[in-house]
Amino acid sequence: xxxxxxxxxxxxxxPVSKEIADAETLTLNEKQRLEDTxxxxxxxxxxxxxxxxxxxxxxxxxxxxxxxxxxxxxxPYAHLSSNLESTDKAFNLFVKIEKELRQMFNQSDIxxxxxxxxxxxxxxxxxxxxxxxxxxKSFHKKKDIQQTKFNNEREDLLxxxxxxxxxxxxVSEALKTEKNLKSEWxxxxxxxxxxxxxxFKFSKSERNxxxxxxxxxxxxRIVDEQPPxxxxxxxxxxxxxxxASDSGNMRYYPKGRLLKSLLEQFVTxxxxxxxxxxxxxxxxxxxxxxxxxxxxxxxPARQYNIKSDQKDLFLRFAACFGQFLMAKDFQLxxxxxPLKLYELTRYSFRREKSGELVGLRRLRAFSMxxxxxFCRDLDQAKSEFLxxxxxSVSVVEEIGLSTRDDLEMAIRFTKDFYSENKQxxxxxxxxxxxxxxxxxxxxxxxxxxxxxxxxFIDNLGKASALSTDQIDxxxxxxxxxxxxxxxxxxxxxxxLHNSPSGAIERVIFALLEKSAKxxxxxxxxxxxxxxxxxxxxxxxxxxxxxxxxxxxxAVLKENSIRGDIDDRDxxxxxxIREAETEWIHYxxxxxxxxxxxxxxxxxxxxxxxxxxxxxxxxxxxxxxQVKDKPFLPINLQEYLSSRPRIAS
RNA sequence: GGUCAUGUAGCUCAGCCUGGCAGAGCGAAGGUUUUGUAAACCUUAGGUCGCGGGUUCAAAUCCCGUCAUGACCUCCA
Numbered sequence: 001x002x003x004x005x006x007x008x009x010x011x012x013x014x015p016v017s018k019e020i021a022d023a024e025t026l027t028l029n030e031k032q033r034l035e036d037t038x039x040x041x042x043x044x045x046x047x048x049x050x051x052x053x054x055x056x057x058x059x060x061x062x063x064x065x066x067x068x069x070x071x072x073x074x075x076p077y078a079h080l081s082s083n084l085e086s087t088d089k090a091f092n093l094f095v096k097i098e099k100e101l102r103q104m105f106n107q108s109d110i111x112x113x114x115x116x117x118x119x120x121x122x123x124x125x126x127x128x129x130x131x132x133x134x135x136x137k138s139f140h141k142k143k144d145i146q147q148t149k150f151n152n153e154r155e156d157l158l159x160x161x162x163x164x165x166x167x168x169x170x171v172s173e174a175l176k177t178e179k180n181l182k183s184e185w186x187x188x189x190x191x192x193x194x195x196x197x198x199x200f201k202f203s204k205s206e207r208n209x210x211x212x213x214x215x216x217x218x219x220x221r222i223v224d225e226q227p228p229x230x231x232x233x234x235x236x237x238x239x240x241x242x243x244a245s246d247s248g249n250m251r252y253y254p255k256g257r258l259l260k261s262l263l264e265q266f267v268t269x270x271x272x273x274x275x276x277x278x279x280x281x282x283x284x285x286x287x288x289x290x291x292x293x294x295x296x297x298x299x300p301a302r303q304y305n306i307k308s309d310q311k312d313l314f315l316r317f318a319a320c321f322g323q324f325l326m327a328k329d330f331q332l333x334x335x336x337x338p339l340k341l342y343e344l345t346r347y348s349f350r351r352e353k354s355g356e357l358v359g360l361r362r363l364r365a366f367s368m369x370x371x372x373x374f375c376r377d378l379d380q381a382k383s384e385f386l387x388x389x390x391x392s393v394s395v396v397e398e399i400g401l402s403t404r405d406d407l408e409m410a411i412r413f414t415k416d417f418y419s420e421n422k423q424x425x426x427x428x429x430x431x432x433x434x435x436x437x438x439x440x441x442x443x444x445x446x447x448x449x450x451x452x453x454x455x456f457i458d459n460l461g462k463a464s465a466l467s468t469d470q471i472d473x474x475x476x477x478x479x480x481x482x483x484x485x486x487x488x489x490x491x492x493x494x495x496l497h498n499s500p501s502g503a504i505e506r507v508i509f510a511l512l513e514k515s516a517k518x519x520x521x522x523x524x525x526x527x528x529x530x531x532x533x534x535x536x537x538x539x540x541x542x543x544x545x546x547x548x549x550x551x552x553x554a555v556l557k558e559n560s561i562r563g564d565i566d567d568r569d570x571x572x573x574x575x576i577r578e579a580e581t582e583w584i585h586y587x588x589x590x591x592x593x594x595x596x597x598x599x600x601x602x603x604x605x606x607x608x609x610x611x612x613x614x615x616x617x618x619x620x621x622x623x624x625q626v627k628d629k630p631f632l633p634i635n636l637q638e639y640l641s642s643r644p645r646i647a648s
Numbered sequence: 649g650g651u652c653a654u655g656u657a658g659c660u661c662a663g664c665c666u667g668g669c670a671g672a673g674c675g676a677a678g679g680u681u682u683u684g685u686a687a688a689c690c691u692u693a694g695g696u697c698g699c700g701g702g703u704u705c706a707a708a709u710c711c712c713g714u715c716a717u718g719a720c721c722u723c724c725a
Contacts, residue, residue: 007649066722067649133649135723226718234659243716353724542682569682577686591684603685610685645658645675 001048001056002080004041005063007133011039011073011125015116020087023118034113037071038064039125042097043080044090052139053093057100059137064110067133074098074114091117185213186438188411192426194438208457212408212437215463228459228519229512230359236527236583237647238508239360248357248364250505253646255533258635260367260504262531264344265630267369267395267501274391276342276371281322283347287312291321291479304349304364315349319370320497324479327374332483334376337493338384342371344504360509361464367504373496374476376483381471381494382424388498389428389452392467395500396454398629400528401510407454407466409436417449428452447474454502456510459517466502466510515583524606529585530629533636535622536563537579539572541591548590552600552615553638559619561626562634568641580605586622 014031040060060072076094078084085093094117101112115121127133185197187209202210233239238256242249252260268278284306285292292314304315316322323341332339347365356362373388375381393403401407409432411425418425418440429436436452453468476482476492485491501507515525529535536556538549549565556563566575572589579587587603594600599612613621637643 065650128649241717356724358718539685541684544682571681571683571688572685573683574687575683575685580686587685589685593684601685647659 001045001052001139002043003056003059003137003139004077004080005060005135005137006039006041006125007067007069007128008037008039009126009128010035011037011123013075013115013121013123015119015121017120018118019120020118022087022091024091024116026116026119032113032115034071034073036069037073037113038067038069039073039075041075041077041080042094043078044085044093046085048085048090048093048139050093050096053097053100055139056097057104059139060101061104063135070109071111072101072113074101074112076115076117087118183412183439183441185216186440187213187435188425188429188438189435190430190433192422192429197437200435206435209408209435209437211457211461212410212455212463215457215461216410216437216439227358227361227462227513228516229361229509232512232516232525233360233508235581235647236512238512246351246364248352248362250360250363250365254635255646256508258533258632259508259527259531261632262630263399263501263504263507264346264367264369265632266399267504268342268344269630270391270395270398271340271342271369271371271500274340274371274387276340278342278344279323279326281316281319281326281343283316283345283349284313285316285321287314291325304351316345317348317350319343319345319348319368320372320475321479323370323372324475324481324495327372327481328479332374332481332493334483334485334491337374337376337483338380339374339493340371341374342369344369348503360505360512361458361462363503363505366506369499369501369504371496371498371500373498374481374483374493375496376485376491376493378471378494381496382421385450385469385471385496386428386431388469388496388500389431392454392469392498392500393431396467399501399507399511400531401456401466401507401514403432403454404434406510406514407456408463409452409454410439411436411450411452412439412441413450414441414444416444421450425450444473447472448497449473456506456513458510458513459520464506464509466506467498467500468502469496469498472497524608526583526585526606529622530626530631532583532585533562533634534564534582534584535561535626536586536588536618537575537582537584538563538565538588538590539575539579540565540567541572541589543567545590545592545595548595552588552590555615555619557633559623560631561619561622564634564636564638564640566640576603586618588618 010033012031012033015026015029038060063069064072074094074097076090084090094114098112098114105112186194187197187200188194197213233256236255237253238259239250239252241247242251245251272278287305303317306313306315323343327339327341330336330339344367346367348368349365351364352362357364371388373381373384375384396407397403403409409429411428413421413425448470451468451470453465455463455465457463472495475495481493481495482490483493511527511531515527518525538552540546540549546565546567549567553563553565566579568575576587583605585605587605589601589603591601594612597612599614600618601610601612602618603610
């Protein structure tokens with residue numbers, strides 16, 4: 001049984017003619033109009049039975065309470081399903097549901113109405129414009145297997161290329177699968193033991209994995225506060241909300257822009273070393289292009305739509321279709337595979353509901369590295385998949401997030417894929433090095449058969465997906481991407497979808513949340529040295545030492561180290577304090593003593609050590625840490641006296 | 649849409665319960681100071697107390713409405 005609940009300002013219907021032979025007899029043959037009511041469009045499906053009535057009535061009651069509705073119209077609506085029950089049985093059940101509702105609301109001021117069954121009717125209504133005004137549910141006979149509904153966090157996990165399914169008569173395949181998705185949850189340990197989630201004993205060090213499980217399936221939310229990174233991103237002058245734009249479209253201050261640029265360059269270089277070919281695809285597409293049309297007409301809500309002249313356009317929410325449309329026009333031989341296309345989208349757009357947006361965790365405009373690998377067969381896909389796993393691990397580790405302490409892995413696959421590839425999956429977990437969360441589906445609902453992702457668990461116990469990869473066995477056919485094999489046959493490649501880091505903004509979110517965790521533990525918060533706008537802050541004891549400061553700054557510049565000079569008329573203590581609050585790793589002080597001994601005084605923030613060294617040593621010290629990470633010059637005035645105050 | 653909370657100087661906030669001159673710290677500007685490892689000192693400028701209405705001799709404060717924001721609920725191809 002499927003129902004669609006609509007909270008409407010009004011509804012009008014008029015029975016025109018009998019649609020089936022045994023349509024019920026009408027008591028009133030005139031136009032009906034109801035104001036401010038909940039319309040329940042209902043399809044009764046094959047096999048639906050009386051035992052479900054209670055659940056349905058409970059759902060309706062629940063919905064009414066939430067929106068404070070006082071009136072219900074039950075409306076038989078066959079078009080929600082292609083698997084309908086016979087009309088006599090359906091009518092029977094329909095009337096029983098009405099009866100149950102009347103009984104339930106017997107004592108209340110809620111009125112129950114019902115539209116006639118078996119009639120062709122004219123229908124007009126206006127749905128209210130609030131988020132809960134539309135709500136679809138499906139009901140099934142009680143089974144043992146747990147049913148999960150996709151929530152929004154899972155959307156990340158599904159990642160970029162959402163299902164594009166053919167219409168099957170009113171409700172999309174994607175919507176159907178979502179509501180019917182059956183999966184079981186396990187923990188898979190590094191020795192290959194698959195343990196049911198409720199039987200696994202979490203050790204102390206596995207608290208985050210437990211959090212992930214809670215977050216994913218038990219939907220336990222612990223907190224009601226703003227995540228700490230929001231304050232940090234403002235305090236550090238990284239980014240902030242932009243009230244003049246749409247929510248979820250942030251402004252990035254100089255420090256934030258530099259941080260993003262460095263991360264972007266780093267990920268792009270890593271993918272390039274792996275063999276990804278960087279391309280660029282449009283950020284907007286024609287909503288009426290054949291590849292998009294059937295899909296978007298049904299779900300117009302989730303992306304930004306633009307009307308320009310006569311054209312309807314939408315902003316991309318992933319790099320997938322741009323790359324697929326490109327690959328479709330390539331002439332591919334098996335000799336060219338695996339082919340890896342890569343783009344770092346700046347931006348991808350998703351018009352998430354306003355209530356879902358928080359700081360840098362979830363945005364409406366975000367930068368997503370996206371690498372698609374086109375493989376000739378499953379064997380090639382599997383071996384490539386491993387390389388990309390290693391790539392992803394090294395990317396997040398080098399960024400400064402450790403798979404051991406900061407990230408939890410989830411793997412999702414179908415039962416069939418698991419039984420055929422047990423050893424392969426066990427090896428993946430072994431490579432990861434600690435137990436992972438497993439979601440196993442009975443059958444394949446999505447375009448992929450295997451997918452993993454790294455989740456960062458933030459200070460509030462919420463999980464956010466970062467790196468991910470999937471084995472996609474469907475989209476090449478859908479987009480018409482083919483290659484020619486060694487016998488001259490056209491074949492569809494298997495496509496891998498990898499984001500080695502996840503969204504760049506979300507990486508910053510994770511780094512800041514990690515720092516907040518450190519603060520909570522009484523430790524020193526920090527961002528990796530290579531991502532700091534100011535790597536070295538130079539402070540003269542007095543104005544007369546400015547020449548020596550300038551000399552040092554020049555040496556740092558020559559060595560690709562970002563430095564600046566605090567030349568303001570402030571006390572030394574205050575300058576040091578401000579360098580601390582900016583999380584600057586190295587503060588160098590130059591005064592009489594230093595000039596005399598030809599050294600500099602170094603204050604190391606992370607180790608809280610003060611010592612004197614010569615300049616060469618200082619340079620080496622920093623270069624050893626930054627190594628071959630991308631470098632860009634400082635993105636602020638080098639003299640603090642000429643710098644505007646940005647952080648709040 | 650619901651529940652709760654918040655909205656006062658550029659920022660962070662106090663004042664509201666119990667109506668009586670619009671406040672503090674930081675920041676900014678000017679000056680003094682020339683600094684040795686986490687906040688020098690003095691002075692000055694800064695306000696449509698979100699908006700509209702009501703009660704009152706008098707409203708930031710009480711009441712009603714409204715807008716915005718946040719958390720949660722809900723929803724989320």
